[in-house]
Amino acid sequence: MTTIALVRHGQTDWNLAGRIQGSSDIPLNDTGRDQARDAGRRLSGRGFSKVVSSTLGRAVETAQLIADQLGLTGPDERIPDLVERAYGSAEGVPGEDLPLLYPHGVPDAEAEPEVVARTRRAMIDLATRFPDDRTAAATHGGVIGRLLRDLPSSDFPSRDHQRVLNGSAWIFEVDGDDIRFVEELSPTAEQ
Structure with a gap:
């Protein structure tokens, strides 16, 4: 059984402004760096021996800061299948404007089932290559949220307005093709 912590x-600055980032490569701000360090502290002492990330800079820097807190180097790998959903022409648009601009959905956005399929593929690949390991993977809110909604063992969102917060960690166990949600290690409040 392999344990993987997906960490947003x-x-x-685009998160702070409520803009859709998608695959745009927007860097962390100072608050984001603090959130990444905090995520690393929450994962500390849980036996994580590897840190990986998506290929986007905000995830790579998050992985580096987590690795520092765990006494590791990293990220060990940058995994394209862990990148955020591509939102096409909606990237940079304030999230509150999406329903007005795209009432029938963003026509050039990546399909949600593809996001779930590639996320599953990345997790199963990590579990196959590193069986019985514990890996922290810095990724994105859309990736984590879509996977959680797809898993029968997850009741996400379990609370009204539950979101995948910046710096939150979501623990999964992977056994073969089976992915099971285990635990949420989120900050107590949005920073």
Whole structure:
């Protein structure tokens, strides 16, 4: 059984402004760096021996800061399948404007089932290559949220307005093709 903690990257200026980031490569801000360090502290003492990330800079820096807190180097790998959903022409748009601009959905956005499929593929690949390991993977809110909603063992969102917060960690167990949600290690409040 392999344990994988999917950690949402720390805050960026676009997160703060409520803009859709998608695959745009927006860097962490100072609050985001603090959130990444905090995520590393929450994962500390849990036996994580490897840190990986998506290929986007905000996830790579989050992984580096987590690795520092765990006494590791990293990220050990940058995994393209862990990148955020591509939102096409909606990237940079304030999230509150999406329903007005795209009432029938963003036509050039990546399909949600593809996001789930590639996230599953990345997790199963990590579990196959590193069986019985514990890996922290810095990724994105859309990746984590879509996977959680897809898993029958997850009741996400379990609370009204539950979100995948910046710096939150979501623990999964992977056994073969089976992915099971285990635990949420989120900050107590949005920073």
